[in-house]
Amino acid sequence: MTAPLPVRPPEPAAEEAREEAPGQRPPSRLLAPLRQTGQLFALALAVARAVFRRPFQVREFIEQFWFVASVTILPAALVSIPFGAVIALQVGSLTEQLGAQSFTGGASVLAVIQQASPLIVALLIAGAAGSAICADLGSRKIREELDAMEVMGVSPIQRLVVPRVLATMSVAVLLNGLVSVVGTLGGYFFNVIMQDGTPGAYLASFSALAQLPDLYVGELKALIFGFIAGIVAAYRGLNPRGGPKGVGDAVNQSVVITFMLLFAVNMVLTTIYLQIVPPKGG
Amino acid sequence: MGIEVVVEGLTKSFGKQNIWQDVSLTLPAGEVSVMLGPSGTGKTVFLKSIIGLLKPEKGRVLINGVDMVNSPEREIMETRKLFGLMFQDGALFGSMSLFDNIAFPLREHTRKKESEIRRIVMERIDIVGLLGAEEKLPGEISGGMRKRAGLARALVLDPQIILCDEPDSGLDPVRTAYLSQLLIDLNAQIDATMLIVTHNLDIAATVPDNMGMLFCRNLVTFGPREVLLTSDTPVVSQFLAGRREGPIGMSEEKDAATLAAEQTNGSDRTAGPRTVVPQLEPSPGLPVRQGALRRRERVLSMMGQLPDAARTAIMNSYAPTLDGGRR
Numbered sequence: 101m102t103a104p105l106p107v108r109p110p111e112p113a114a115e116e117a118r119e120e121a122p123g124q125r126p127p128s129r130l131l132a133p134l135r136q137t138g139q140l141f142a143l144a145l146a147v148a149r150a151v152f153r154r155p156f157q158v159r160e161f162i163e164q165f166w167f168v169a170s171v172t173i174l175p176a177a178l179v180s181i182p183f184g185a186v187i188a189l190q191v192g193s194l195t196e197q198l199g200a201q202s203f204t205g206g207a208s209v210l211a212v213i214q215q216a217s218p219l220i221v222a223l224l225i226a227g228a229a230g231s232a233i234c235a236d237l238g239s240r241k242i243r244e245e246l247d248a249m250e251v252m253g254v255s256p257i258q259r260l261v262v263p264r265v266l267a268t269m270s271v272a273v274l275l276n277g278l279v280s281v282v283g284t285l286g287g288y289f290f291n292v293i294m295q296d297g298t299p300g301a302y303l304a305s306f307s308a309l310a311q312l313p314d315l316y317v318g319e320l321k322a323l324i325f326g327f328i329a330g331i332v333a334a335y336r337g338l339n340p341r342g343g344p345k346g347v348g349d350a351v352n353q354s355v356v357i358t359f360m361l362l363f364a365v366n367m368v369l370t371t372i373y374l375q376i377v378p379p380k381g382g
Numbered sequence: 383m384g385i386e387v388v389v390e391g392l393t394k395s396f397g398k399q400n401i402w403q404d405v406s407l408t409l410p411a412g413e414v415s416v417m418l419g420p421s422g423t424g425k426t427v428f429l430k431s432i433i434g435l436l437k438p439e440k441g442r443v444l445i446n447g448v449d450m451v452n453s454p455e456r457e458i459m460e461t462r463k464l465f466g467l468m469f470q471d472g473a474l475f476g477s478m479s480l481f482d483n484i485a486f487p488l489r490e491h492t493r494k495k496e497s498e499i500r501r502i503v504m505e506r507i508d509i510v511g512l513l514g515a516e517e518k519l520p521g522e523i524s525g526g527m528r529k530r531a532g533l534a535r536a537l538v539l540d541p542q543i544i545l546c547d548e549p550d551s552g553l554d555p556v557r558t559a560y561l562s563q564l565l566i567d568l569n570a571q572i573d574a575t576m577l578i579v580t581h582n583l584d585i586a587a588t589v590p591d592n593m594g595m596l597f598c599r600n601l602v603t604f605g606p607r608e609v610l611l612t613s614d615t616p617v618v619s620q621f622l623a624g625r626r627e628g629p630i631g632m633s634e635e636k637d638a639a640t641l642a643a644e645q646t647n648g649s650d651r652t653a654g655p656r657t658v659v660p661q662l663e664p665s666p667g668l669p670v671r672q673g674a675l676r677r678r679e680r681v682l683s684m685m686g687q688l689p690d691a692a693r694t695a696i697m698n699s700y701a702p703t704l705d706g707g708r709r
Contacts, residue, residue, distance in 0.1 A: 240476075247435055248473035252487045252539075253463040259490075 143257075143335045144327075147265055150258040157263045164267035168229040172275060176224050180279040183220060184286030187211050192295045204291055205302030206309030212283040213310070213318045214373075219366060220283075221275045222325030225268050226358035230333035233264050234354040237337030238347035246338070256338070265330035272326025273319055280318060311380040317373045324369070325362055332358045383672065384412035384575035385446055385464060385542045387432065392441035392451075394427060400599050401427050405441070407594055407604040409543075410680060412673030414569050414576045416586050418610075418621060419596035420630055425579040426470065428596065429545050432577070433465055434458045445543070463491060466536030466574075470547040472528035474520040474535070480507070481516040484535045491539065506534040509564070525552040530561075537568070543575045544568070550582040558582065562589045563662060570664035570671045583624060587611065587659045591677045595621065597630070605688075606681050608699065611658045612691035658695040 188208040195204050237260065240246050246256045291297040336354035340346040387409040394401045401424035409415050419425045430436045432443050434450035443450040448461045474483045484503045488494055494502075507516055510530040520528055529552060536544060546565070550558040562585050569576055578585065586593065594604030597617050603610060610618055620628025629641060664671055678700065685693055 243476065244469055244471070244473040245475050247430070248467070248469055248475075250435060250459075251433055251462055251465060251467045252490065253459050254487075254490050255459065 139339075140331065140335050143261075143338070144331045146257055147261055147331060147334070150255065150262050151266065153258055157259055160260070161263040161266055164233075164264050165271060167232070168225065168267045168271040169275070171228040171232065172221075172224045172271060173278070175228065176221060176275050176279050177282050179220055179224070180217070180283040181286040183216050184208070184212050184283030185290040187216060187283075188287035188291045189295065192291050192297060196295070201297065202301040203305045203309065204295075204297055205288070206305035208287045208291065209284050209306050210310055210314060212287060213280050214314055214321075215366070215370070217276050217279040217283055218272075218318055218321035218325055219362065220279050221272050221322050222329055222362050223359065225272055225275070225326055226329040226333070226355055226362070229268055229271070230329045230358055231351045231355055233268075233330070234333040234337040234351045235347060237261075237334060238340040238350050239344075241338060241340055242343060242347060261330075261334045261338070264334060265327060268330035268333075269323055269326035272322040272329070276319055276322035280315070309380060313373075313377045317369070317377070321366065321369055324365065328361050328365065329358050332361065383542075383573050386411040387543060387575060387577070388442075388444040389432065390442045390444070392428075392431060392438045392443065394424065394431060394436065394438040402596055402599045402601065405596075405601040407601060409575050409577055410592065410673075410677065411575055412569070412573045412671075413591040413677050414565065414578070414589055414673065415592040415594065415604075416590035416607075417577060417579045417594050417596060418581060418586055419579075420581065420621065423596040423598070425581075425596060426547055429467070429547050429577070429579050433462060433467055433545060463539065464542040466539065466541030466544045468529070468533045468536045468544070468546045468549060470551060471525065472520065472532035474528055474531055476520055479517050479519055480512065480523070480531050483520065483531060484516075484538055487535065487539045502538060503534075506537050509537070510534045511560075526554070526557060529553065533561075533564075540572055541574055544577075546576070546578045546580075548580050548582075549578060550580055550585055555584070558584060563665065565589060566662045566671070567664050567668055569673060570668045573672045575673075581621075583622060586622070588662045591661070591673065597621075606677075606692065606696065607661070608658055608695035609688060609692040612689070612695050614691075658699065660699060 188204070191208045191211065192201070192204045195201050195207065237246075240260075246260075249256050249259065288299075288302060291302055292299050333354045336350040336357070337347075340350040389405060389407050389409075392405040393403040405428070417425055417428060427436060431438050432450060434443070438451055441451065445461055445464070448457050450458055450461065453461075474480070475486065478486070481503060484506060485499050488499045488502060492499075504513075504516070507513055510533055512527060512530055512534065515523060515527060515531075520531070523531070529549065533546070533549070536546075549561050549565070553561060565576065565578065566589060568574070578589065580586065590607050592605060593607045593610040595602040595610065595618055602615065602617055603613065611622065613619060613622075616628050617630060620630055631637075631640070681696055682700075685696070688696070
């Protein structure tokens, strides 16, 4: 029962440990980003799997949905009016010079629905909701609440992360509808009132150039962006480095990482969409 | 009855820093064990490794045939329901009231009615002496209360294995004594295997059936309490006496020169024979601890392998009870 009693560790053992270290050491620091990326994808996979695990946390989902919606609706609406206006004005002035003023409606609406709206939604969700989610999870992590949860046999991913990611996704989709409408109305208003565009031409070009898949892809983008915002926020929140300052850094990083990912993914999605869906006007 | 926890060859490092290596021990079913160690020897890390929160690089922790280190996450999650872990600062959910905190495991893992949950939770709140504070948020109560609430939460699912991380830190001596008695009473009532990590000498002397000590990246020893309490290993005797003279220094271990100087100065390193304080008994009215009965069988059968001092202490502690049952 009684183990031998080394008062201090035998010296050779210590040397052994030192020799072992280089073998076990993770490869160069250059590969560290890859490890982070891998962990991010692993979390995304784990969340995707946990979505289908019962019991579904309805209450937490509703609470989070309400929270995400309440912090994003107003800013989204307020941002989308000037954004729609700016695009309408810019495109309007451009088309006027080209003598294609009658196509202003189609061009500005497509720009709003396909690009501006999903991005505005995603930026707001990442900035307003994602940062709050990241800070919440991060502070729970450093207070050992997540460990306590795991010890009680409850998976924090299923209990906390899944409802939050689903909330950001569904709010993104719904909010995207709102922003598209508000942005389009804003564009219409500015084009017709400020630039003396004709309402008829605006609507006619709109139906001549735009098609339903444009709306679908906008919603799909919003869904994907919402997922990315939720996952990145959860990933940084679950892995803060050290104490309260680590949580602050994590929030900061989560917003920056989400923004960069959003624009990269948006580029890929747009390229694919333009390749596979034939334009209506062609 | 509690469940045996078998730890085999566990080694844990953080990066290059080795915390402890090759730790092997068995927590006998239904008995109370204490893990001692100076601050910073990885006692908490050991606790978290047992429950699978941290993954040691080598070794296994076997509970009911499930290896908490390497088994699939699903099995580990399932096995964790057998555990109750009391965190060092309670680790309560900051957004929930004490009642909801303590009811959390019941709501997650059982389909009990709310009235039933209320009854169980209030009972546990009563045990830890927090009646009247159940609607407070964790941020509104003192550290000692948070700790006791953490214990109540660890108890609601009637765990088979209870792990306590420094139950005494932040508690006054009187409350610590109450807590010690509470742990023994609990053990008598639910016969759970318990592991208490602490550096409190009172708890170490009065509560456990078995004791171990971590020092300098090694498990110095693990065995029946008398073995450690009578041990003349320098580390153990220094720690249990709370002296400055000995191998433990301010920063973990002393260098050889200081140690040699101490020895030549002739400081009294053999401070006479130490007495073994009798172990706490369950409060009157509670059943006899089944773990204690099993332990007596186990210890008496391994008498031959124990050092002399420990053997005498064990014989002394059992002498009154060998003929007359409980005192």
